[in-house]
Amino acid sequence: MATDPYHAADVGAYLAAQSAKPLVRVITCGSVDDGKSTLIGRLLYDSKQVFDDQLSALTADSKRVGTQGANLDFALLVDGLSAEREQGITIDVAYRFLSTPRAKLIIADCPGHEQYTRNMVTGASTADAAIVLVDARKGVLTQTRRHSYLVHLLGIRHVVLAVNKMDLVGFDQTVFDAICADYAAFAASIGIETVITVPISGLGGDNIMVRSPNTPWFAGPPLLETLESLDVSADTAGRAFRMPVQWVNRPDQDFRGFAGQVASGSIAPGDAVRVLPSGRTTQIARIVTADGDLDMAEAGQSITLSFTDNVDCARGDVIAAAGDPPQVADQFEATLVWMDATPLLPGRSYLLKLGTQTVAVSIQPPKYTVNVNTLEQLAARTLDLNAIGVAAITTARPIVFEPYADSRTLGGFILIDRATHATVAAGMIHFALRRSQNLHLQASAITRADHAAQKGQQAKVLWLTGLSGAGKSTIADLVEQRLHAAGRHSFLLDGDNVRHRLNKDLGFSDTDRIENIRRVGEVARLMTDAGLIVITAFISPFRAERQLVREMMAPGEFWEIHIDTPLAEAERRDVKGLYKKARSGALANFTGIDSPYEAPEAPEIRVDTTAMSAEAAADLIVARLLAEDRG
Structure with a gap:
């Protein structure tokens, strides 16, 4: 089939014209029921970008949900989830594309409910501009402040305050002016430098596409013209490659x-x-x-x-x-927006994903959290769902970064739970901690391989994990006796013994348990550097922390050995009387009773103590180890 040159030229010209238009990514935010979805639906409808079948469905859906008169429920154009339609709220982030003669807009409709703050952060992370909606009847609310704080935190420099539902207050200028003054004071206090204000009615379309006769006192451009005129290219101009x-x-x-x-x-x-x-x-x-x-x-x-x-x-x-590179460091101060129902566990190993870099990190207890209403900095030991806090972060290896204020790409990151793979937080790097720049690894002429060769063995960590009463300490002691008899150089780190000295300052909360294992892992790492076979006997209930220790060691150097004893059997033995105390409530955070134990999923060795004696288990472990040495 021959190509129509005129048609091809028309298409080419059209595509070139579309490509030349600036692209502006916009987020709508604010409190629930402020009219975000209705506003986006109105923009799509008034700009003639609703297809006939969508319009027919909208008309039918509007009647079904009970919209009065001939009015259309424009929110239905955006709220796609059945739960959103049933409840009349936005839950997930919805993106809509809008092309005008002057610009291309990608508009994100974000949820207003506090419990969906994480979704709002997702939408804001790529936005150039934010429309902050306020219900004219309610004024500036807690969630308005929360979202505005996040907008500023996430580096959005263009903020439009849209005072919605002006029709319900009779288009009263004094109401509009009071809300603008209230918001301007708050915006200035958090560092938002410029706010563009527009009085609108999403339902009636006032000041959205064209200036409304209902607000003769408003001399500014309507909302769409305001969005079209935003110059977002200046936000990245002049930056190095x-x-x-x-x-x-x-x-x-x-x-x-x-x-x-x-x-x-x-x-x-x-x-x-x-x-x-x-x-x-x-x-x-x-x-x-x-x-x-x-x-x-x-x-x-x-x-x-x-x-x-x-x-x-x-x-x-x-x-x-080459002449203007970003920084490289392994310790930072950052702001975290916690997005998971499980609170932050300081010291736990999470995965940090920044650009294309993925690295294991640990988070220190927060320096403080922020009350978005008062901007007060509050002391905190952890971060709960939707909390915003500042903390120090240590990465397992140096990463390339820039402060978030200079680069979203190299300054913004997410944290991922290593066990569930859920995204638990979004973060913004402030700066590298000075101490990370002053610390340098000192090279040694004698390597860890030299130490191991001198002893005629391979360095190894035999990590025995299991419930209290499973028999870890007994088996570990027998393993060390057999290795000593075989002429191997080893050292035993037992959980109770370590807590009497190195870790005597730690309790048994999840946070303290994590720090306990981190310290033991560091000691074990130093001992393997010396060429020793390290035997450890710790409950170590969390997979993430055992994985953290594994990653400290050279490949193949860490053996996870599950001393597998059913809870009922461990409780029946109750050698130390701990289960009895836990059942009575006298001992809190006891593994297996009121604190979880995450069994290994793929241990190097599994010992079933209901079918094998401690002596047989020790023989099995040592035989495997010596066989590897000979191999």
């Missing part, structure tokens, strides 16, 4: 490139770049895309870069301007 590496592109043996999306700045062949965190420098040879090589690439473009020489670079690295 940054590109997190997504993957290494090796289509054949002759080409090796590094693919990713340019986060800021521009790049051209011949430019000098630095690969971080290694710090190696090189030059750009080519900028490769599916449509051919480019002479230059800018922020937002997805490209593949090749270097003039063979420099090591992998996923998670950052390619940056």
